[in-house]
Amino acid sequence: MSTTNSQPHPGPDASRIAARYIAAWNEQDAGRRLALISEVFGPKATYLDPMAHSAGHDEINAMIGAVQQQFAGLRFRLHGPQDGHNNVIRFSWALGREGAEPVAHGTDVAVVSEDGRLAGVTGFLDAIAAPA
Numbered sequence: 118m119s120t121t122n123s124q125p126h127p128g129p130d131a132s133r134i135a136a137r138y139i140a141a142w143n144e145q146d147a148g149r150r151l152a153l154i155s156e157v158f159g160p161k162a163t164y165l166d167p168m169a170h171s172a173g174h175d176e177i178n179a180m181i182g183a184v185q186q187q188f189a190g191l192r193f194r195l196h197g198p199q200d201g202h203n204n205v206i207r208f209s210w211a212l213g214r215e216g217a218e219p220v221a222h223g224t225d226v227a228v229v230s231e232d233g234r235l236a237g238v239t240g241f242l243d244a245i246a247a248p249a
Contacts, residue, residue, distance in 0.1 A: 131199040131206035166240030
């Protein structure tokens with residue numbers, strides 16, 4: 118590994134960004150969700166995970182709405198620490214009912230643009246519960 122500067126490169130406020138991101142995923146009203154998405158994601162932002170790929174605010178909004186329909190009554194929450202360096206953050210999340218074991222959890226890695234909004238998110242599914 119080559120380095121030209123031995124000083125650490127702290128990243129953006131990963132906790133704040135991740136909390137806003139999770140709030141967008143939990144917002145049920147499509148209009149309010151789109152407003153949150155516009156605050157959290159840049160206009161050309163992309164989202165990619167093993168089951169979905171979206172680009173831009175409208176596609177991300179539609180994708181989140183579809184996930185909410187598929188997992189009706191479940192909510193996302195942050196799971197574990199959030200961290201980052203340079204312009205990259207990572208955080209883990211869980212999906213489930215309040216007080217119950219999550220049905221899924223994963224880790225997302227995001228690139229943060231200079232304006233503090235997400236330029237791209239790559240999601241990884243760490244575990245999905247088997248259907249009952």
